[in-house]
Amino acid sequence: xxxxxxxxxxLLLAGATGCGTVGAAQEAVSPTTVRxxxxxxxxxxxxxxxxxxxxxxxxxxxxxxRVLDPDGAxxxxxxxxxxxxxxxxxxxxxxxxxxxxxxxxxxxxxxQRASYRLEVDGRPALDLTPDSSEGPALVAVVPS
Amino acid sequence: xxxxxxxLLLAAALLGGCSxxxxxxAPVPAGGAAALPGPVPADLALRPxxxxxxxxxxxxxxxxxxxxxxxxxxxxxxxVVLTFFNSWCTTCASRQAALSELARSYRxxxxxxxxxxxxxxxxxxxxxRAHRVEYPVILDDQQTIWRSYAVREPPAVVLVAKGGxxxxxxxxxxxxxxxxxxxxxxxxxGQS
Numbered sequence: 001x002x003x004x005x006x007x008x009x010x011l012l013l014a015g016a017t018g019c020g021t022v023g024a025a026q027e028a029v030s031p032t033t034v035r036x037x038x039x040x041x042x043x044x045x046x047x048x049x050x051x052x053x054x055x056x057x058x059x060x061x062x063x064x065x066r067v068l069d070p071d072g073a074x075x076x077x078x079x080x081x082x083x084x085x086x087x088x089x090x091x092x093x094x095x096x097x098x099x100x101x102x103x104x105x106x107x108x109x110x111x112q113r114a115s116y117r118l119e120v121d122g123r124p125a126l127d128l129t130p131d132s133s134e135g136p137a138l139v140a141v142v143p144s
Numbered sequence: 145x146x147x148x149x150x151x152l153l154l155a156a157a158l159l160g161g162c163s164x165x166x167x168x169x170a171p172v173p174a175g176g177a178a179a180l181p182g183p184v185p186a187d188l189a190l191r192p193x194x195x196x197x198x199x200x201x202x203x204x205x206x207x208x209x210x211x212x213x214x215x216x217x218x219x220x221x222x223x224v225v226l227t228f229f230n231s232w233c234t235t236c237a238s239r240q241a242a243l244s245e246l247a248r249s250y251r252x253x254x255x256x257x258x259x260x261x262x263x264x265x266x267x268x269x270x271x272x273r274a275h276r277v278e279y280p281v282i283l284d285d286q287q288t289i290w291r292s293y294a295v296r297e298p299p300a301v302v303l304v305a306k307g308g309x310x311x312x313x314x315x316x317x318x319x320x321x322x323x324x325x326x327x328x329x330x331x332x333x334g335q336s
Binding site: 043048 | 232233234262287296297315316
């Protein structure tokens with residue numbers, strides 16, 4: 001048994017060294033938040049979980065997403081969490097259910113690129129715009 | 145001797161396992177034909193539907209096990225509660241266990257029917273089992289039923305009177321105690 005381990009040791013070491021090299025060669029990535037606002041003006045209570053409606057019904061809890069670079073290469077992927085309903089108007093309408101948008105936010109780590117796109121559930125990708133007004137973020141605002 | 149017997153015993157155990165193994169029966173899909181209601185109780189007393197109520201959009205579809213389903217056949221006999229949901233819907237999931245229990249308490253008197261829009265059949269099954277949904281469920285893959293009831297996102301609940309009058313709809317759904325109260329107010333005679 002001891003002989004077998006001794007024979008395997010160089011291979012194991014080579015493998016470990018290989019992993020370290022790959023890791024060292026990886027691009028630097030930065031944390032950011034992908035934020036998508038679906039402006040569907042659906043009637044909801046502010047703050048409740050929501051999903052996209054109309055042409056954005058594929059925006060919902062558990063929907064798979066990918067952040068793409070300008071060449072279409074995937075930089076990050078995951079699954080969306082449920083959206084959160086946010087009031088569409090600042091005025092207090094005095095009712096529980098009011099016109100809202102559905103906002104999605106998900107944290108990712110991506111390398112620096114000239115531009116980014118967001119693909120959800122295999123549908124055509126949306127352009128993401130850098131925005132730092134509330135911390136580093138890549139945002140998209142879509143009509144519905 | 146012991147070394148000789150060991151392989152024989154192992155082989156016997158393996159062969160014995162092979163001879164007794166039988167394919168497990170496929171589980172009955174939740175939300176299929178087995179979930180359809182029984183006869184209407186003879187003592188079911190209902191309020192008359194308001195004459196001003198519009199007709200609910202009639203629809204047909206297939207239950208989770210492929211059984212053909214016609215809504216009008218169901219509401220010809222008793223009130224029907226349509227629950228529009230998705231397997232990924234967090235609000236639906238948080239209310240579903242209580243709604244499932246409410247549906248059981250009304251079984252055969254008021255029938256609940258789930259309508260899953262553009263969902264994955266296996267994930268719907270997982271949802272139905274996790275929340276003990278024991279009423280019929282339609283897979284509305286193209287969301288045609290959703291659109292006919294103007295449902296934009298789950299959850300939503302619609303109440304149809306016996307005879308097909310559209311009584312109420314609740315975009316955003318409602319919890320089980322509130323729905324129970326509305327059923328007593330709107331369809332069951334002598335209950336409110």
